[in-house]
Amino acid sequence: MKSLIKKLVETPGPSGFEYQIRDVIREAIGNTADEIRVDALGSLIAKRGTRSESGMRVMISAHIDEIGLMVTHIDDNGFARFTNIGGINPLTCYGGRVLFMDGTRGVIGMDGIERGKTPKLTDLFIDVGATSKEDCPLKVSDVCGFERPFLDLGKRLVAKSMDDRIAAAIAIEVLRKLESTPHEVHFVFSTQEEVGLRGATTAAFGVDPDVGFAVDVTLSGDTPRRSTKMMTALGDGPAIKVRDSSFIADPRLVDWMVKTAQGAGIPYQLEVLEAGGTDGRAIQMTRSGVPAGCVSIACRYIHSPSEMVDFDDVDNAVKLLVKILSEPIKLD
Amino acid sequence: MSKNREVSTNHVPEIDTQPIQLLEKLCNASAVSGDEHEVRQIVLEEVSPLGDEVKVDALGNVLVKRLGQRKNRVRVMLAAHMDEIGLMIVKKHDNSLFEFDLVGGIDERQLPGKSVLVGRDHLPGVIGAKPIHMTTTKERKNKIPVSSMRIDLGPEIGDRVKPGDRATFATRFEILGPSICAKALDNRFGVAILIELLRHPPDTIDLLLAFTVQEEVGLRGARVAAYTFDPDMAVAVDSTPAYDLPHWDEEDENVQYNTRLDGGPAIYTMDRATIADRRLVYWLAETAQDEGIPWQLRQPGGGGTDAGAIHKVRSGIPSISVSVPSRYAHTAAGIARLDDWANTQRLLQAALARLTPDLLSGEQRG
Numbered sequence: 001m002k003s004l005i006k007k008l009v010e011t012p013g014p015s016g017f018e019y020q021i022r023d024v025i026r027e028a029i030g031n032t033a034d035e036i037r038v039d040a041l042g043s044l045i046a047k048r049g050t051r052s053e054s055g056m057r058v059m060i061s062a063h064i065d066e067i068g069l070m071v072t073h074i075d076d077n078g079f080a081r082f083t084n085i086g087g088i089n090p091l092t093c094y095g096g097r098v099l100f101m102d103g104t105r106g107v108i109g110m111d112g113i114e115r116g117k118t119p120k121l122t123d124l125f126i127d128v129g130a131t132s133k134e135d136c137p138l139k140v141s142d143v144c145g146f147e148r149p150f151l152d153l154g155k156r157l158v159a160k161s162m163d164d165r166i167a168a169a170i171a172i173e174v175l176r177k178l179e180s181t182p183h184e185v186h187f188v189f190s191t192q193e194e195v196g197l198r199g200a201t202t203a204a205f206g207v208d209p210d211v212g213f214a215v216d217v218t219l220s221g222d223t224p225r226r227s228t229k230m231m232t233a234l235g236d237g238p239a240i241k242v243r244d245s246s247f248i249a250d251p252r253l254v255d256w257m258v259k260t261a262q263g264a265g266i267p268y269q270l271e272v273l274e275a276g277g278t279d280g281r282a283i284q285m286t287r288s289g290v291p292a293g294c295v296s297i298a299c300r301y302i303h304s305p306s307e308m309v310d311f312d313d314v315d316n317a318v319k320l321l322v323k324i325l326s327e328p329i330k331l332d
Numbered sequence: 333m334s335k336n337r338e339v340s341t342n343h344v345p346e347i348d349t350q351p352i353q354l355l356e357k358l359c360n361a362s363a364v365s366g367d368e369h370e371v372r373q374i375v376l377e378e379v380s381p382l383g384d385e386v387k388v389d390a391l392g393n394v395l396v397k398r399l400g401q402r403k404n405r406v407r408v409m410l411a412a413h414m415d416e417i418g419l420m421i422v423k424k425h426d427n428s429l430f431e432f433d434l435v436g437g438i439d440e441r442q443l444p445g446k447s448v449l450v451g452r453d454h455l456p457g458v459i460g461a462k463p464i465h466m467t468t469t470k471e472r473k474n475k476i477p478v479s480s481m482r483i484d485l486g487p488e489i490g491d492r493v494k495p496g497d498r499a500t501f502a503t504r505f506e507i508l509g510p511s512i513c514a515k516a517l518d519n520r521f522g523v524a525i526l527i528e529l530l531r532h533p534p535d536t537i538d539l540l541l542a543f544t545v546q547e548e549v550g551l552r553g554a555r556v557a558a559y560t561f562d563p564d565m566a567v568a569v570d571s572t573p574a575y576d577l578p579h580w581d582e583e584d585e586n587v588q589y590n591t592r593l594d595g596g597p598a599i600y601t602m603d604r605a606t607i608a609d610r611r612l613v614y615w616l617a618e619t620a621q622d623e624g625i626p627w628q629l630r631q632p633g634g635g636g637t638d639a640g641a642i643h644k645v646r647s648g649i650p651s652i653s654v655s656v657p658s659r660y661a662h663t664a665a666g667i668a669r670l671d672d673w674a675n676t677q678r679l680l681q682a683a684l685a686r687l688t689p690d691l692l693s694g695e696q697r698g
Contacts, residue, residue: 015607017610019695019696019697019698038695039647039648040647041643041644042696070601071632072587072588072631072633073588073631075585076585081587083602083631085602085607101698140601140629140631140632141602141632143698192607198643198644199648201644201648202643202644202645202647202648203647203648205646205648206646206647
C-alpha cells in the first residue's frame with residue numbers, strides 16, 4: 001500500500017486540475033470496480049456491487065485535489081506572481097519548490113518584508129530561473145502544486161498532499177479488499193474540495209445515495225504544546241467525526257460506525273473539529289438530504305508541504321470501511 | 333502597466349446605434365438586487381418577439397429559449413445578471429432625511445456627495461456630506477460610516493419614499509469618444525449582449541438565455557435558472573473591473589490590474605467562485621485567435637460571477653465566464669470602451685457558431 005500512497009501523493013493535482021491524479025487513480029482501481037465514470041466536474045466515480053434487499057446505495061467520497069497556486073502575472077524580469085487555490089498559508093510558502101502541470105519547476109521567493117513579519121501572498125513570487133519576461137516559460141493561469149517527495153518514516157508517513165490522497169489510497173484499498181457487499185457502493189474520487197466541496201456537491205447529486213461517508217484528514221491535538229483544541233492523536237485509530245464547522249454527522253451513522261469498530265476490535269477515536277469541512281456536508285445537503293458521516297485520519301501540519309499521518313490509522317480505516325460495507329447498515 | 337494598447341483615432345466602433353440606445357436605456361434604468369422590475373420590463377419587451385419560449389420564473393429571472401436547427405445541438409446557457417449594486421431605504425428621520433443600507437459590494441467611502449434616484453419613480457435625492465467649511469482636519473482623515481449618512485430628498489418628495497425602496501446613483505449614460513461612461517455597466521453590458529445574441533441566434537445550438545436576478549447579493553437567481561434549464565454547458569457574461577492604472581507613486585510594476593481597457597473580452601480561468609472548465613477556456617481563446625478578435629485573460633483571483641452558482645447545479649455544468657472590462661466598477665460611474673463591448677459580442681457570436689458536441693466529449697485535461 002505504501003507504494004500506492006507514494007504514487008498518489010507525488011502526482012500533482014491542484015483543485016480543478018485533477019486530470020493527472022485521476023488517471024493514476026483509474027489505473028490503480030483497475031478491474032476492482034464494476035463501472036467507472038467521470039462527471040461534469042471531473043470527479044471519478046467507481047461503482048461496485050448491486051443493492052440487495054438489505055443493502056443501500058452508499059457513497060464514499062475521497063477528494064483527489066490538493067491546494068496549489070495559479071499564476072496571475074509575469075513581470076518584466078520574468079518573476080511570476082500568483083494567487084492561491086484553496087487554503088494556502090504564506091508562512092509555509094517561502095523557499096518552497098513548486099511543480100507546474102507541464103513539468104516546469106520553480107522556487108518561491110519573497111522580498112520587501114521586514115524580518116520576523118508574516119508575509120502576505122502578494123509579497124511572494126515564483127522564480128523559474130527565467131532572466132526576463134520573454135524567456136519565462138510560464139503564462140497567466142498556469143497552475144502548480146508544491147513539490148516534495150514522499151517520506152516513509154516507518155510508522156509515520158509524510159507528504160505534501162496527505163490531504164487527501166491518503167483517503168484516495170484508503171478508498172482504493174477498500175475496493176481491493178472488499179469481497180462482497182449487500183450495497184451498491186459508489187466510490188467518488190471528488191474534485192475541487194479545497195475550494196468549497198464543489199466536486200462532491202455535483203457527484204452526490206448524480207449518485208443520489210441513501211447514505212454517504214467522506215474520508216478525509218483532520219487536525220491532531222498531539223503536538224508539543226497541545227495548542228490545537230482536539231482530542232485526536234496520531235496512532236489512536238481512524239477518527240469517527242461527530243461534527244466540524246461544515247456539518248454535524250448523522251448521529252445514527254456515528255453510533256453505527258462506533259459499534260462496528262467495537263465489534264470488530266478496530267481501534268477508533270471520536271473527532272470534534274471546530275473549524276474545517278469535508279465532502280460529508282456536500283453529501284448531507286444534496287437533493288432532499290442524506291444521512292452522512294466521515295472517517296478521518298488524524299494528520300499533523302495540514303496544508304503545509306509536510307503533512308504527517310500514522311500508517312496504522314490508515315490500515316485500520318481500511319478495515320473499518322471494509323467491515324461497514326460488508327454488512328447491512330442499520331440506522332436507528 | 334504602461335503597456336496598454338493605444339486607442340486608434342481613426343477607428344469606428346462596430347456598434348450600431350440601436351444597441352447603444354438599448355444599453356443607454358438599460359444603464360439608466362434602476363434595478364437594485366431584488367427589485368429588477370425596470371430592467372426586466374425592458375428585457376421582456378426586447379426578447380418576447382424573438383424567443384421560442386419566454387418566461388419569468390419564481391425569483392424573477394427572465395428565461396428565454398431559442399432552439400437551433402441542426403441535429404445534436406449543444407444546449408448552451410448564457411447568463412447575464414439584470415441587477416446592480418445600490419442602496420435600500422431603511423428609516424425615515426425628520427425633514428425627510430433617510431437612513432439606508434448597502435445592497436451588494438459598495439465601498440462606502442465613495443458615497444458622500446453623490447446624487448441618487450430613489451424608488452421606481454426615480455425621485456432625486458442626494459447623499460449629504462458635511463461641507464468642508466465645517467469639518468476639522470481630524471474628521472477629514474476618517475471615513476464616514478454608512479450609519480452616519482442620510483439621503484436628503486426634501487419634505488414633499490420625501491413623503492413618497494418608504495422603507496425598502498431602492499436607490500441607485502443618478503449618473504446618466506454618456507458616450508465619451510471611444511468610451512462609455514455610465515452606472516451599472518456591471519452588468520447591463522451582459523444583458524445587452526444576450527439580447528443581441530438573440531437577434532442573431534446561431535442555428536447550431538439551443539440558446540438558453542437567463543437574465544438573472546440577485547447576482548450582487550450571492551448569485552441567487554442564476555442558481556435556480558440553471559436548475560430549470562439543466563444545460564450541457566454555461567457561459568456567464570458579465571463586466572469585470574479594469575484597474576489598469578499606472579502606479580505613479582511607486583516604482584513597482586502594476587501586477588494586480590485584473591483586466592485592461594482595450595484588451596478585449598476578458599476570459600476567466602479562476603475566481604473565488606469558479607474554476608473555469610479549461611475546455612471552454614481554449615474554445616473561447618482559440619475562437620478569438622482564429623477570428624482576430626483581441627482578448628485577454630482576466631487575472632485569476634477574487635470575485636465571482638453567475639458561473640459560480642451554475643456549475644454546481646445538479647450533476648455539474650461545465651461553465652466559464654467572459655466579461656467586458658470596465659474601470660471603477662461598483663461606483664457611481666464606470667468607464668468602458670465601445671470596442672471591448674463590440675469584441676465581446678463578436679467573440680461570443682463566433683464561438684457559439686462553431687460550437688459542436690465534440691467540445692464536451694472528452695474529459696477536461698487542463
